[in-house]
Amino acid sequence: MRKGRAALWAAAIVAYLFLYLPLAIVVVYSFNDSRLNAEWVGFTLDWYRKLAGNDEMISAAINSLAIALVASLVSTALGTMAGVAMHRYRLRLLPVLVLTPIAVPEILMGVALLIFFVLLNFTLGLVSVALAHIAFCIGFVAIVVRARLAGMDESLIEAARDCGATPWQAFRRITLPLIMPGVIAGALMAFTLSIDDFVITFFTAGAGTVTLPLQIYSMIKIAVTPEVNAVSTLLMLLTLVLILVAARLSPSLLRTRPD
Amino acid sequence: MAARAGVNWGKWAVSGPPLAYLIVFFAAPTLIMALASFRTPGDFGGLAPLVAPDGTLDLNLESYARLAESTAYAEVFLKSVIFAIVTTVACLVLAYPLATLIAQSPRKYRDLLLLLVILPFWSNFLIRIYAWMIILGPNAALARGLNGVLALFGVEPVPLLFSSFAVLVCLVYVHLPFMVLPLYANLEKHDRALLDAAQDLGANAWQRFWRITFPLSLPGVYAGAALVFIPALGIFAIPDILGGPNDTLIGNLIKQQFLETRDWPFGSVLSIVLTVAALALAGLAAWIGRRGSAGAARA
Amino acid sequence: MALLDIQGVTRRFGDFTAVDRVSLAIEAGEFFTLLGPSGCGKTTLLRMIAGFDVPDEGRIDLDGADLADRPPERRPVRTVFQSYALFPHMTVEGNIAFPLQMARVPPAEIPAKVAEALEDVRLSGFGRRMPQELSGGQRQRVAIARALVTHPRVLLLDEPLAALDAKLREEMQIELINLQREVDITFVYVTHDQTEALALSHRIAVMNHGRVEQLDEPSRIYGAPATRFVADFIGQCNLLSGPVVARDGGILTFDVPGVGAVRATAAEGQPDARHGTVALRPEKIRLVADPSEAAAPAGPHGRGAPHGGEARAASFGGDPTHNHVRGHVADLLYMGDVTVYRVETPGGARIEALLANSQSGRAKFFEVGDAVEMSWAVDAGHTIAG
Ligand SMILES: Nc1ncnc2c1ncn2[C@@H]1O[C@H](COP(=O)(O)OP(=O)(O)OP(=O)(O)O)[C@@H](O)[C@H]1O
Ligand SMILES: [Mg+2]
Numbered sequence: 001m002r003k004g005r006a007a008l009w010a011a012a013i014v015a016y017l018f019l020y021l022p023l024a025i026v027v028v029y030s031f032n033d034s035r036l037n038a039e040w041v042g043f044t045l046d047w048y049r050k051l052a053g054n055d056e057m058i059s060a061a062i063n064s065l066a067i068a069l070v071a072s073l074v075s076t077a078l079g080t081m082a083g084v085a086m087h088r089y090r091l092r093l094l095p096v097l098v099l100t101p102i103a104v105p106e107i108l109m110g111v112a113l114l115i116f117f118v119l120l121n122f123t124l125g126l127v128s129v130a131l132a133h134i135a136f137c138i139g140f141v142a143i144v145v146r147a148r149l150a151g152m153d154e155s156l157i158e159a160a161r162d163c164g165a166t167p168w169q170a171f172r173r174i175t176l177p178l179i180m181p182g183v184i185a186g187a188l189m190a191f192t193l194s195i196d197d198f199v200i201t202f203f204t205a206g207a208g209t210v211t212l213p214l215q216i217y218s219m220i221k222i223a224v225t226p227e228v229n230a231v232s233t234l235l236m237l238l239t240l241v242l243i244l245v246a247a248r249l250s251p252s253l254l255r256t257r258p259d
Numbered sequence: 260m261a262a263r264a265g266v267n268w269g270k271w272a273v274s275g276p277p278l279a280y281l282i283v284f285f286a287a288p289t290l291i292m293a294l295a296s297f298r299t300p301g302d303f304g305g306l307a308p309l310v311a312p313d314g315t316l317d318l319n320l321e322s323y324a325r326l327a328e329s330t331a332y333a334e335v336f337l338k339s340v341i342f343a344i345v346t347t348v349a350c351l352v353l354a355y356p357l358a359t360l361i362a363q364s365p366r367k368y369r370d371l372l373l374l375l376v377i378l379p380f381w382s383n384f385l386i387r388i389y390a391w392m393i394i395l396g397p398n399a400a401l402a403r404g405l406n407g408v409l410a411l412f413g414v415e416p417v418p419l420l421f422s423s424f425a426v427l428v429c430l431v432y433v434h435l436p437f438m439v440l441p442l443y444a445n446l447e448k449h450d451r452a453l454l455d456a457a458q459d460l461g462a463n464a465w466q467r468f469w470r471i472t473f474p475l476s477l478p479g480v481y482a483g484a485a486l487v488f489i490p491a492l493g494i495f496a497i498p499d500i501l502g503g504p505n506d507t508l509i510g511n512l513i514k515q516q517f518l519e520t521r522d523w524p525f526g527s528v529l530s531i532v533l534t535v536a537a538l539a540l541a542g543l544a545a546w547i548g549r550r551g552s553a554g555a556a557r558a
Numbered sequence: 559m560a561l562l563d564i565q566g567v568t569r570r571f572g573d574f575t576a577v578d579r580v581s582l583a584i585e586a587g588e589f590f591t592l593l594g595p596s597g598c599g600k601t602t603l604l605r606m607i608a609g610f611d612v613p614d615e616g617r618i619d620l621d622g623a624d625l626a627d628r629p630p631e632r633r634p635v636r637t638v639f640q641s642y643a644l645f646p647h648m649t650v651e652g653n654i655a656f657p658l659q660m661a662r663v664p665p666a667e668i669p670a671k672v673a674e675a676l677e678d679v680r681l682s683g684f685g686r687r688m689p690q691e692l693s694g695g696q697r698q699r700v701a702i703a704r705a706l707v708t709h710p711r712v713l714l715l716d717e718p719l720a721a722l723d724a725k726l727r728e729e730m731q732i733e734l735i736n737l738q739r740e741v742d743i744t745f746v747y748v749t750h751d752q753t754e755a756l757a758l759s760h761r762i763a764v765m766n767h768g769r770v771e772q773l774d775e776p777s778r779i780y781g782a783p784a785t786r787f788v789a790d791f792i793g794q795c796n797l798l799s800g801p802v803v804a805r806d807g808g809i810l811t812f813d814v815p816g817v818g819a820v821r822a823t824a825a826e827g828q829p830d831a832r833h834g835t836v837a838l839r840p841e842k843i844r845l846v847a848d849p850s851e852a853a854a855p856a857g858p859h860g861r862g863a864p865h866g867g868e869a870r871a872a873s874f875g876g877d878p879t880h881n882h883v884r885g886h887v888a889d890l891l892y893m894g895d896v897t898v899y900r901v902e903t904p905g906g907a908r909i910e911a912l913l914a915n916s917q918s919g920r921a922k923f924f925e926v927g928d929a930v931e932m933s934w935a936v937d938a939g940h941t942i943a944g
Contacts, residue, residue, distance in 0.1 A: 022390030105493025164660035
């Protein structure tokens with residue numbers, strides 16, 4: 001038995017190393033005083049300084065943040081409604097439409113939206129990317145909100161009605177405050193999904209618009225440079241904070257992650 | 260709540276806006292793409308007019324026929340399926356001990372251990388690919404060490420980066436948590452008394468695993484397999500960045516049709532075939548899983 | 559006119575009838591209890607009174623006005639939920655203030671009313687706590703305070719004490735009785751615990767399979783059960799059934815299989831029943847050592863042997879006012895204050911008798927196998943027709 005346990009630990013440690021070593025290397029080399037991501041030479045903050053002067057990168061970051069902000073706000077509102085509707089009513093179409101964008105390969109949604117926007121003569125750019133992001137974030141928010149509602153004692157709503165509250169007052173005063181952590185967690189998750197998204201953005205951004213992931217993509221297609229390490233480290237830091245906050249608010253959230 | 264009849268305005272007020280949004284920005288685009296797969300490519304990319312000059316509707320199966328024209332497409336498709344299967348199996352092998360360990364550890368550490376599995380996957384997808392560019396790069400310790408050893412045996416140095424190997428490693432890396440989570444969710448529910456009973460009846464550790472734990476975990480295995488297989492089949496960024504010239508997968512083909520060749524109908528055909536295949540294979544796995552678990556419950 | 563008039567109310571779920579043509583008239587100021595086994599439809603009936611569910615048939619009137627079209631928030635009825643349903647994101651004060659706010663009571667008047675309600679349930683000083691920081695009994699009282707603060711006409715309580723431990727439950731029962739008297743609000747109380755129902759209520763409706771089996775005062779429910787179900791459900795009861803073989807004024811003689819002739823006073827209104835059941839409470843039976851056995855002590859093999867080869871255990875022994883039945887103790891259940899003896903008659907019937915262990919120095923009067931004689935007055939049992 002003890003031998004089996006040791007083997008299990010060994011296998012698990014290998015798996016954890018496999019998960020973390022690559023990311024650790026990215027972070028460590030972002031402070032490395034060498035152009036090559038090959039061996040440790042010495043500590044420097046040069047790459048971060050270079051980043052601060054990189055106008056392309058900064059405008060890509062601003063685009064990403066703007067899109068993520070809009071997409072997370074809108075998808076949180078719509079996703080919360082969807083979560084509430086799916087919890088409260090027996091619906092057929094909405095659950096299908098909410099969940100399929102999560103279930104099908106991402107590339108499908110990317111190309112379908114590309115065709116859609118082009119056929120409508122809709123200029124590809126920040127707006128089309130945000131509209132696309134909202135569409136796939138709604139499902140994630142809805143799932144978190146619905147999980148929160150499912151954990152809520154149904155008799156609280158009845159108690160509120162019993163105390164003289166109308167359905168709307170019961171929702172405003174009881175349901176909404178109680179699902180708020182789920183809503184905020186959903187919003188943070190939508191923000192992270194949007195700022196990280198590559199595939200759908202790739203198809204819906206058009207030629208002129210660049211987001212952070214697109215910028216990173218074009219950089220690593222050309223060459224590996226520690227500047228990418230630096231921007232990656234910052235981005236990882238941002239998502240780490242967002243996700244840890246979201247996970248505190250809604251522990252079930254960590255168990256749903258798309259790609 | 261009180262009235263059981265009449266139009267439910269509240270229901271439409273709440274479900275209407277998200278429903279409308281998803282119809283416009285998900286259902287409609289998907290249907291338009293499905294329709295596009297029956298149309299003719301335009302002279303300068305995009306689509307030829309739906310209504311031809313002579314007034315007939317331009318709908319045909321030519322793009323579907325193209326699939327059969329050349330074995331190249333079948334090869335790409337086959338390669339994608341093989342890569343996805345290899346990824347799924349590798350994820351299973353890596354995830355199983357990890358999920359077991361988490362499920363068996365004391366309750367208070369479980370969430371932390373689980374968090375540690377999931378956290379890397381909330382980091383940007385491209386960063387995770389990029390990390391492997393560094394690790395597998397020609398100047399990195401791994402490649403130099405390996406090629407140093409190979410040189411001792413007089414073997415030519417092999418490139419690690421831009422190879423099928425790199426693509427597979429990264430596919431596994433990116434999809435591992437999708438396997439760990441459902442497996443853990445399943446293993447966590449197992450009743451330890453079953454194993455004790457089996458031991459009491461004389462089963463050794465190996466027998467206990469193959470006769471008890473594994474059959475009972477099959478629903479988790481199939482759920483994880485579906486979650487890994489579907490996205491792995493449609494991936495394009497990983498082969499695009501880490502793969503060699505021969506590592507074109509179906510995702511890359513689709514990207515080509517839309518952004519380079521600009522042949523939308525054929526790109527749509529490929530997307531539809533990809534989606535149908537992914538969902539069908541995952542559905543098949545789930546169906547087998549349900550039968551398997553029903554069988555396990557009977558046994 | 560009754561305050562709450564329930565007329566022929568029926569509620570079906572699919573083919574299943576959860577509440578079946580229930581009619582009840584509940585008076586103002588009454589402590590009224592719905593008692594019945596799990597699944598008999600108590601909660602369903604309560605939810606229809608509160609407005610969370612709608613009857614398929616029948617009507618519910620409050621003060622003579624039909625409630626049908628009024629949603630829960632517009633009924634002067636409050637519910638105390640079994641799970642308490644305290645709002646977890648509000649303080650105790652916030653919870654109690656909620657119905658006042660909904661009723662648009664001027665904000666300036668709210669604190670005083672909240673304080674008064676807290677005082678009523680003896681929780682002054684707990685207003686700033688969150689519900690999670692209270693014990694089960696305290697939460698219960700907050701739920702009651704919240705329900706009472708707007709002085710509803712009717713308070714509905716669905717098994718409010720079910721989650722409390724035995725000792726606390728008893729305390730809360732006394733508090734509920736006092737509270738109901740003080741606030742003078744009609745309580746409709748749901749429970750499946752018969753002792754609770756007997757202790758608390760002015761009147762009890764015993765329900766089974768969605769129907770009301772008996773509606774009566776507690777003493778009548780216990781002492782004069784109208785049906786076999788009620789007799790069996792309320793406390794322990796021996797049910798001695800058989801055909802009526804003799805009739806002597808108001809006294810019927812039943813031929814009970816395994817026991818023999820049993821005499822009992824006829825129930826009102828059913829003088830000419832042909833078949834009946836005597837419901838006999840175990841504590842009504844006097845249990846003594848079998849006098850004939852004591853005179854000629856039987857050896858170990860003689861125990862339990864029928865007397866003189868006769869299979870009949872019952873005899874009047876010339877005593878016109880009592881039944882006498884012989885048997886031996888088949889098993890016994892020592893419960894501290896009392897011991898329950900299950901006596902088997904020579905004919906194979908089993909009758910439960912209960913003795914208080916009040917005599918000093920003795921824990922048990924009899925052992926398993928002892929020959930005993932049971933006797934009870936002819937009017938000790940209650941006769942049920944059919
Ligand atoms: N919404 C519903 N749908 C279908 N059946 C229901 C529903 N609500 C109640 N029932 C059924 O109606 C019957 C009565 O239920 P009810 O909750 O009124 O019982 P109860 O007397 O309160 O029991 P308990 O003491 O267990 O609370 C049960 O058999 C229950 O399964
Ligand atoms: Mg109930």
